[in-house]
Amino acid sequence: MRVLGIDPGTVRMGVGVVETKGSAYKLVHYDVLKLSSSEAMTLRLGKIFNFVKKTISEYNVDAVSIEDVFVAVNPRSALKLGQGRGAAIAAAVDMGVEVFEYTPREIKQSVSSFGGAGKEQVAQMVGYLVGVKDIRPFDAADAIAISICHINRRPYYDCCSKR
Numbered sequence: 809m810r811v812l813g814i815d816p817g818t819v820r821m822g823v824g825v826v827e828t829k830g831s832a833y834k835l836v837h838y839d840v841l842k843l844s845s846s847e848a849m850t851l852r853l854g855k856i857f858n859f860v861k862k863t864i865s866e867y868n869v870d871a872v873s874i875e876d877v878f879v880a881v882n883p884r885s886a887l888k889l890g891q892g893r894g895a896a897i898a899a900a901v902d903m904g905v906e907v908f909e910y911t912p913r914e915i916k917q918s919v920s921s922f923g924g925a926g927k928e929q930v931a932q933m934v935g936y937l938v939g940v941k942d943i944r945p946f947d948a949a950d951a952i953a954i955s956i957c958h959i960n961r962r963p964y965y966d967c968c969s970k971r
Contacts, residue, residue, distance in 0.1 A: 809828055809870050809871070809962070810825055810826070810827045810836060810867060810868060810870050811825070811873055811959055812825050812872045812900075813825075813873050813874070813950075813951040813955030813956070814874040814875070814896050814954065815951040815954060816896055817892055817947065818849065818852050818853070818856070818889065818891065818892040819842070819844075819845050820841070820842055820945075821841045821843075821896070821947065822838070822839075822947030822948045822950050822951035823838065823841070823859075823860070823948070823951045824837070824949075824951035824952030824953075824954070824955050825838070825869060825955065826955035826959060828959045833956060834938070835939070835940055835952065837863070837866075837867055838943065838948040838952055839863075839948065840948050841855070841859045843855060854895075856892055856895040856896055856899070857895045857896070857898060857899045857902075858899070859899075860895070861899045861902065864903045864905055870905070871907075872896075872905050872908070873908045873954045873955055873958035874897065874908075874909055874910075874954065875893075875909075875910060875912060875915060875950070875954055876911045876912075877889060877890055908958050908961075910954060910957050910961075914961075915954050918953070918956060918957035918961070919937060919957065920933045927950070931946055931949035934952045934953050935949070938952060938956075
């Protein structure tokens with residue numbers, strides 16, 4: 809099974825593709841889409857949509873996992889993040905790939921056993937799990953963690969969920 813994890817954003821969006829066979833993780837691909845905050849939001853959303861579709865197609869992804877919206881102090885930032893998530897989710901749905909959403913706490917617990925883990929700790933654990941010493945930037949490490957979170961929770965969805 810191959811899972812595309814997405815750390816959403818409208819200026820920086822991390823993606824990570826992880827494959828699993830049994831209990832081993834294999835890192836297939838990771839990247840960060842960098843966009844300009846001075847560019848019109850509509851253009852950035854189109855780029856996110858196309859980037860996600862290309863990644864799904866190129867890496868033959870079976871499922872997409874994405875970080876759920878967290879409560880932001882700035883409502884405008886939360887709205888922009890929601891738009892970026894929407895573009896990524898729409899791209900996955902357009903490609904016929906099922907999407908699963910996880911909270912930041914679930915993702916951190918999945919890779920570090922601590923829901924309050926910092927970015928550095930998540931990056932170190934992700935690197936350990938996939939056998940890559942230093943995964944940077946953190947957006948990419950977070951995306952890989954989101955993929956691993958879905959892989960770890962997949963047995964639950966396979967047997968107990970009607971998603």
